[in-house]
Amino acid sequence: xxxxxxxxxxxxxxxxxxxxxxxxxxxxxxxxxxxxxxxxxxxxxxxxxxxxxxxxxxxxxxxxxxxxxxxxxxxxxxxxxxxxxxxxxxxxxxxxxxxxxxxxxxxxxxxxxxxxxxxxxxxxxxxxxxxxxxxxxxxxxxxxxxxxxxxxxxxxxxxxxxxxxxxxxxxxxxxxxxxxxxxxxxxxxxxxxxxxxxxxxxxxxxxxxxxxxxxxxxxxxxxxxxxxxxxxxxxxxxxxxxxxxxxxxxxxxxxxxxxxxxxxxxxxxxxxxxxxxxxxxxxxxxxxxxxxxxxxxxxxxxxxxxxxxxxxxxxxxxxxxxxxxxxxxxxxxxxxxxxxxxxxxxxxxxxxxxxxxxxxxxxxxxxxxxxxxxxxxxxxxxxxxxxxxxxxxxxxxxxxxxxxxxxxxxxxxxxxxxxxxxxxxxxxxxxxxxxxxxxxxxxxxxxxxxxxxxxxxxxxxxxxxxxxxxxxxxxxxxxxxxxxxxxxxxxxxxxxxxxxxxxxxxxxxxxxxxxxxx
Amino acid sequence: xxxxxxxxxxxxxxxxxxxxxxxxxxxxxxxxxxxxxxxxxxxxxxxxxxxxxxxxxxxxxxxxxxxxxxxxxxxxxxxxxxxxxxxxxxxxxxxxxxxxxxxxxxxxxxxxxxxxxxxxxxxxxxxxxxxxxxxxxxxxxxxxxxxxxxxxxxxxxxxxxxxxxxxxxxxxxxxxxxxxxxxxxxxxxxxxxxxxxxxxxxxxxxxxx
Numbered sequence: 001x002x003x004x005x006x007x008x009x010x011x012x013x014x015x016x017x018x019x020x021x022x023x024x025x026x027x028x029x030x031x032x033x034x035x036x037x038x039x040x041x042x043x044x045x046x047x048x049x050x051x052x053x054x055x056x057x058x059x060x061x062x063x064x065x066x067x068x069x070x071x072x073x074x075x076x077x078x079x080x081x082x083x084x085x086x087x088x089x090x091x092x093x094x095x096x097x098x099x100x101x102x103x104x105x106x107x108x109x110x111x112x113x114x115x116x117x118x119x120x121x122x123x124x125x126x127x128x129x130x131x132x133x134x135x136x137x138x139x140x141x142x143x144x145x146x147x148x149x150x151x152x153x154x155x156x157x158x159x160x161x162x163x164x165x166x167x168x169x170x171x172x173x174x175x176x177x178x179x180x181x182x183x184x185x186x187x188x189x190x191x192x193x194x195x196x197x198x199x200x201x202x203x204x205x206x207x208x209x210x211x212x213x214x215x216x217x218x219x220x221x222x223x224x225x226x227x228x229x230x231x232x233x234x235x236x237x238x239x240x241x242x243x244x245x246x247x248x249x250x251x252x253x254x255x256x257x258x259x260x261x262x263x264x265x266x267x268x269x270x271x272x273x274x275x276x277x278x279x280x281x282x283x284x285x286x287x288x289x290x291x292x293x294x295x296x297x298x299x300x301x302x303x304x305x306x307x308x309x310x311x312x313x314x315x316x317x318x319x320x321x322x323x324x325x326x327x328x329x330x331x332x333x334x335x336x337x338x339x340x341x342x343x344x345x346x347x348x349x350x351x352x353x354x355x356x357x358x359x360x361x362x363x364x365x366x367x368x369x370x371x372x373x374x375x376x377x378x379x380x381x382x383x384x385x386x387x388x389x390x391x392x393x394x395x396x397x398x399x400x401x402x403x404x405x406x407x408x409x410x411x412x413x414x415x416x417x418x419x420x421x422x423x424x425x426x427x428x429x430x431x432x433x434x435x436x437x438x439x440x441x442x443x444x445x446x447x448x449x450x451x452x453x454x455x456x457x458x459x460x461x462x463x464x465x466x467x468x469x470x471x472x473x474x475x476x477x478x479x480x481x482x483x484x485x486x487x488x489x490x491x492x493x494x495x496x497x498x499x500x501x502x503x504x505x506x507x508x509x510x511x512x513x514x515x516x517x518x
Numbered sequence: 519x520x521x522x523x524x525x526x527x528x529x530x531x532x533x534x535x536x537x538x539x540x541x542x543x544x545x546x547x548x549x550x551x552x553x554x555x556x557x558x559x560x561x562x563x564x565x566x567x568x569x570x571x572x573x574x575x576x577x578x579x580x581x582x583x584x585x586x587x588x589x590x591x592x593x594x595x596x597x598x599x600x601x602x603x604x605x606x607x608x609x610x611x612x613x614x615x616x617x618x619x620x621x622x623x624x625x626x627x628x629x630x631x632x633x634x635x636x637x638x639x640x641x642x643x644x645x646x647x648x649x650x651x652x653x654x655x656x657x658x659x660x661x662x663x664x665x666x667x668x669x670x671x672x673x674x675x676x677x678x679x680x681x682x683x684x685x686x687x688x689x690x691x692x693x694x695x696x697x698x699x700x701x702x703x704x705x706x707x708x709x710x711x712x713x714x715x716x717x718x719x720x721x722x723x724x725x726x727x
Contacts, residue, residue: 116589
């Protein structure tokens with residue numbers, strides 16, 4: 001942002017998006033939820049997906065900051081304050097999304113006295129508030145000394161810093177030591193709270209026994225792991241492109257990137273477990289969800305956004321010896337992870353509504369266009385879409401194969417790698433065969449007929465193509481998109497202001513300061 | 519103590535949807551909100567096909583999953599077994615809709631059948647004896663709504679509108695607390711079953727198949 005033109009363009013674009021978005025929120029405020037494309041079949045949509053997305057980013061970046069302040073991992077110290085600040089802004093954005101999503105926005109404060117102890121959502125609301133307090137206190141303690149120092153200068157930033165120092169003027173090393181002690185305690189308290197904040201957000205979905213896709217003990221854990229991956233990725237991206245330290249210390253971002261890569265791999269493992277157990281179970285409502293994810297109207301969110309751009313490509317960059325030393329490459333890969341997790345969140349909320357709670361419910365007479373998304377859809381996907389789907393699978397196999405081969409090459413350098421090598425090769429073979437079978441099962445009927453009986457005898461093509469209906473059909477309305485852009489724009493504005501005006505990177509390294517690096 | 523319950527005889531139901539309409543008329547519900555629906559189900563393949571129609575009001579569960587998840591205690595089960603909603607408390611988060619295994623809860627998006635709402639739509643609804651008129655920005659718009667066994671009718675000793683209107687007398691309404699009542703006798707029938715019992719919701723609506 002050294003270039004003045006770029007700087008102005010950034011602000012103009014950001015403020016335009018934010019203002020238009022605020023207008024959309026105003027429309028939503030006056031017209032109610034009728035401006036959304038939600039229905040009685042799909043009561044939660046884009047805003048809920050964004051809500052869990054931002055809560056995840058917040059919990060993830062906060063938990064990473066505790067690595068520094070509680071467990072003393074000095075390696076990441078340069079992004080510590082940024083992590084806590086990002087956690088705060090993300091949480092505020094997440095809460096803003098819940099707020100615009102409720103039917104009576106003016107009654108939001110009643111959640112503090114109409115308490116229902118059996119509601120996970122109610123517990124979450126209290127945890128969020130406790131969490132905000134921890135974040136604010138921790139951030140203030142981290143910035144206190146720099147507020148005082150920066151407040152001595154002239155200009156707007158100095159004035160704001162003077163105000164934010166809240167009258168504190170002790171800059172002695174002892175006071176800093178005390179601050180860091182308190183930060184450590186707050187961080188330690190914050191760990192279970194942050195786990196509760198996001199694991200609990202997963203539990204909001206997991207406790208719904210009526211929807212088998214959500215109803216799994218793995219769900220809150222998946223939330224946490226993907227939160228850590230996305231939070232870490234956001235930090236790595238910000239450190240790479242928005243901090244001086246990220247440019248100075250060339251190893252910082254790649255190290256963060258490796259952490260993100262590991263978490264991402266764990267996330268994929270959990271995803272595979274969820275899918276395999278779910279598919280094996282073959283419960284109709286559950287299958288409806290998996291069908292909607294893999295070949296529904298939003299199949300591309302899963303194959304292209306979540307797996308391709310959000311997992312395979314970043315993993316390739318992060319674990320490739322040529323690219324993983326460059327902060328720019330790793331930072332960009334991490335931005336892809338941050339974007340990909342949005343697909344993960346979408347695929348948590350939306351497919352949950354795919355199944356019909358009672359068979360035939362979607363075709364009951366209910367004379368209204370809003371409640372009839374199911375009948376507006378073709379019972380089978382158009383053929384081009386299916387070919388895209390197959391192409392997506394092929395790209396996925398290709399990407400995974402590259403990772404496998406890369407891993408194989410790594411293993412070759414070790415002597416004890418023979419067993420591991422053969423294991424990995426077998427795994428790859430199984431994956432390719434499995435994917436081929438999967439593709440064969442999803443070839444359009446007309447194509448299967450054209451191929452002829454010779455091939456159909458070899459390939460396990462089902463005789464009757466299962467007509468899948470997707471009752472989770474829901475396309476966010478323009479107002480929903482604009483309002484989301486507004487909230488995100490506001491969050492980015494706050495974040496940019498914070499980075500510009502607050503001492504987010506601390507003072508230049510000086511003797512006797514707490515964050516002296518050897 | 520009273521324990522209200524409904525028994526629906528599926529062999530008598532002809533799928534005419536009169537219950538759906540009687541309910542809409544009684545409660546003045548807007549488009550998209552239909553406390554009662556008749557679900558068509560088909561079994562088998564042509565020519566050996568059987569068609570079944572399942573009327574679905576709210577099940578008034580004894581262990582309601584919707585009540586458990588409400589963050590503001592806006593919905594609860596009364597002692598007589600009816601699950602009700604306080605429109606003034608409900609914030610419209612729709613968690614109960616996600617949690618209901620029967621799809622029996624509906625969100626009032628504020629739509630009308632006619633552009634501004636005709637005389638019928640602007641007339642007060644007798645729900646919960648509150649006589650609310652639907653107006654923009656005011657409850658029940660922006661709230662979750664559901665079947666309440668026509669509570670305002672049963673407190674007067676009347677039957678729910680859907681029961682009264684059913685031409686084939688497929689629906690029976692009564693008090694399970696009274697061992698001599700019609701429903702108490704019918705639920706003992708070997709044809710009796712409840713929807714999605716495996717979820718432990720203990721519905722108060724029984725079916726005879």
